[in-house]
Amino acid sequence: MAATKAQGRSFAFFLVALAVGCVGMATWSTGIGKLAFVAGAVALVASLFGMRRIKPEEGKPAQRAGSEGAKLGGAFVALLGWLVTLGGLHVVSSTGGRIVLALVGIAISLFGMVVLLPRAVNKNAIWKA
Amino acid sequence: MTFAQRLVLSFVVCTASTVAYTAALGAQQAAPAPAAATAPAAPVSPTTAELKDAAAKAPSPADLQKGDPGGTVTGTINDVPPSDPKVGRTIGDVANQLGQSTIAINFVWTLITGFLVMFMQAGFAMVESGLCRAKNANHTYMMNFLVYGCGLLAYWLVGFAIQMGGAAGNTNLGGLAPLAGEHTMSLFGKTWGLFGTVGLLLSGHAYDVGVMVIFLFEMVFMDTALTIVTGACAERWKFLAFAASSVLMGALTYPLYGNWAWGGGWLAQLGSNLGLGHGYADFAGSGVVHAVGGITALAVCLIIGPRIGKFNRDGSSNPILGHDISAVLIGCFILAFGWFGFNPGSTLGAATNGNLRIGTIAVDTMLAGCTGTFGALLYMWILKGKADASMSGNGLLAGLVAITAPSGFVSPIGAAIIGLVAGVLVCVSVAFIENVMKVDDPVGAISVHGTNGLWGVLAVGLFADGTSNYGGAWNGVSGSVTGLFYGDAGQFAAQLVGISTLLGFVFTFSFVLNYALEYFIGHRVSAATELKGLDLPEMGQLGYPEFVLVPEPDVMIQAEKQFAVA
Numbered sequence: 001m002a003a004t005k006a007q008g009r010s011f012a013f014f015l016v017a018l019a020v021g022c023v024g025m026a027t028w029s030t031g032i033g034k035l036a037f038v039a040g041a042v043a044l045v046a047s048l049f050g051m052r053r054i055k056p057e058e059g060k061p062a063q064r065a066g067s068e069g070a071k072l073g074g075a076f077v078a079l080l081g082w083l084v085t086l087g088g089l090h091v092v093s094s095t096g097g098r099i100v101l102a103l104v105g106i107a108i109s110l111f112g113m114v115v116l117l118p119r120a121v122n123k124n125a126i127w128k129a
Numbered sequence: 130m131t132f133a134q135r136l137v138l139s140f141v142v143c144t145a146s147t148v149a150y151t152a153a154l155g156a157q158q159a160a161p162a163p164a165a166a167t168a169p170a171a172p173v174s175p176t177t178a179e180l181k182d183a184a185a186k187a188p189s190p191a192d193l194q195k196g197d198p199g200g201t202v203t204g205t206i207n208d209v210p211p212s213d214p215k216v217g218r219t220i221g222d223v224a225n226q227l228g229q230s231t232i233a234i235n236f237v238w239t240l241i242t243g244f245l246v247m248f249m250q251a252g253f254a255m256v257e258s259g260l261c262r263a264k265n266a267n268h269t270y271m272m273n274f275l276v277y278g279c280g281l282l283a284y285w286l287v288g289f290a291i292q293m294g295g296a297a298g299n300t301n302l303g304g305l306a307p308l309a310g311e312h313t314m315s316l317f318g319k320t321w322g323l324f325g326t327v328g329l330l331l332s333g334h335a336y337d338v339g340v341m342v343i344f345l346f347e348m349v350f351m352d353t354a355l356t357i358v359t360g361a362c363a364e365r366w367k368f369l370a371f372a373a374s375s376v377l378m379g380a381l382t383y384p385l386y387g388n389w390a391w392g393g394g395w396l397a398q399l400g401s402n403l404g405l406g407h408g409y410a411d412f413a414g415s416g417v418v419h420a421v422g423g424i425t426a427l428a429v430c431l432i433i434g435p436r437i438g439k440f441n442r443d444g445s446s447n448p449i450l451g452h453d454i455s456a457v458l459i460g461c462f463i464l465a466f467g468w469f470g471f472n473p474g475s476t477l478g479a480a481t482n483g484n485l486r487i488g489t490i491a492v493d494t495m496l497a498g499c500t501g502t503f504g505a506l507l508y509m510w511i512l513k514g515k516a517d518a519s520m521s522g523n524g525l526l527a528g529l530v531a532i533t534a535p536s537g538f539v540s541p542i543g544a545a546i547i548g549l550v551a552g553v554l555v556c557v558s559v560a561f562i563e564n565v566m567k568v569d570d571p572v573g574a575i576s577v578h579g580t581n582g583l584w585g586v587l588a589v590g591l592f593a594d595g596t597s598n599y600g601g602a603w604n605g606v607s608g609s610v611t612g613l614f615y616g617d618a619g620q621f622a623a624q625l626v627g628i629s630t631l632l633g634f635v636f637t638f639s640f641v642l643n644y645a646l647e648y649f650i651g652h653r654v655s656a657a658t659e660l661k662g663l664d665l666p667e668m669g670q671l672g673y674p675e676f677v678l679v680p681e682p683d684v685m686i687q688a689e690k691q692f693a694v695a
Contacts, residue, residue, distance in 0.1 A: 002654060002655065003668070011372055015282070019286055022330065023329075026332050026333070055650065059658060060655055061365075061654060062365075062437050063653055071644075072644070075636070078636050079637040082629050082630060082633020082637075085630075085633065089403060095618045098626075099621065102626055102628075102629055105629045109632035121432075125434065127441065129442075
């Protein structure tokens, strides 16, 4: 089982919900606008849960779950590198110091992206089965 | 007549004359103003007189009826409409027409170059599908087809407002005054832009001729970023997940970074707020477009996993060959052609503010593509013994990606060096991502756009030579963008902050967003669908219904047994 009519309906609902929410934001100053934004946001979340409901009908992918915490940890380390760079801009005033801290931040981010995350992802990779 | 009689007569005549003159003078001063049936003729200035003279000397209708094969008499002062026909043409009329013509030239330039960038979608479609297997051709082409619609819809609804809602001030396009809604934050005594708020659905004050031009131009750039992800995730990306992911990327991920770099946001303000050069400088989008696309592609690839049969149990990789190398190379040429819109078009004009540098930008673009091709071709030829076609094409693209950010700021020699490094870098990066990270990227999108997008951002901070002049300032800092090799370490620092933001924020944001989509939708098709090919199960039609496809290699047959679903 692959693409289905239910998928089509879900995606249409997703797009309509997004559109209604954005119309609400565009007309935020009016009461109708606020109502439209809330309705759109609720409908958007509902559309995502609708997609989750039909997900099992689409068949089993060649994936194995596991190490979810490690994956998110790797992503967090990548974010941490960026925070080190931003912090360096305010803690250090010299250009040379800011360059050094930016490089440190980049290295931390790359460690998370290139080392930690792939390690977590490949721990239960399908090709290891 | 006696003397006395003459004296009396003279006195009488003088007196009478004086009385008469005085009476006449008083009558003139006491006379009422003439009726205002016709205004008094304004004094004719020498300039207005010149304008009238020029109009009189312009070709008459009788002259124009004879035809103008040489173009020497078409377009004269008579084509400048006077604001008041009774007064006639004035210097103010001529000045106004000059201003409008200047903006019109910039509008046409920006729109035409935007049309070229839009056509790059065809190039991407051909390159990606050509590098994939025939059984997935329809699906791969369809992703590149629909990403245009997904991105445009999301960008029109909300993305443009987030990215450019606070971008007022661009004099090339008439000022873009309605886009004056940047949401800011105060931190450490400085004001930093975060995102825009004007322009949702291009409604309200955003219904403006200048705003329409910048919307079209920025939209086609956004779509380039979105389409990059489709190549990296080809041959196993569920169509529904691709569509939802693309909509969210066009609505949120791309516009956020785009605002920070181009829409009045904090990255561009690093120069004016902290003295770091001219702030983050990205002329046409090595970072904003290509690195965002490549880094998002990496994030989704890590979630979606490799194709069945790509890696063996010991971690070694198997080549999975594309089905149409001719499509790949023709697609690369289409992309190279479109890049003449991408880079030179980023001046947003051809008539003001140093825009005559468009020729230099175009030549820089060509040169970087050329040396990128040679870099990859010679690397593969020397290392592997063959002039690899697909890597040569990727080398061309890598050079073009890398020159995108520095194209407005570097010399031709700098452009050639940047391209050459990019050509070698893409080959090294492809091997690293596949063999070390064990990430499967069927088209090399992560290496072409991600790795070389970052290289392009860094190259600005190194090679910008300080000779460009776009209105005497960039990002609100006077002077020309200058890199480390020409004396400005601050610019180098600003570029590093941009790179850190791409790696730390954009990657994490994309990963978390698509991780959520994995929970709700699931990115990957079923194993059975993947083995059969995505065309029939996902699209309902084969890409090549009359072709008899060659049997899969042994490794795929083994995988079929492993993943067989009843």
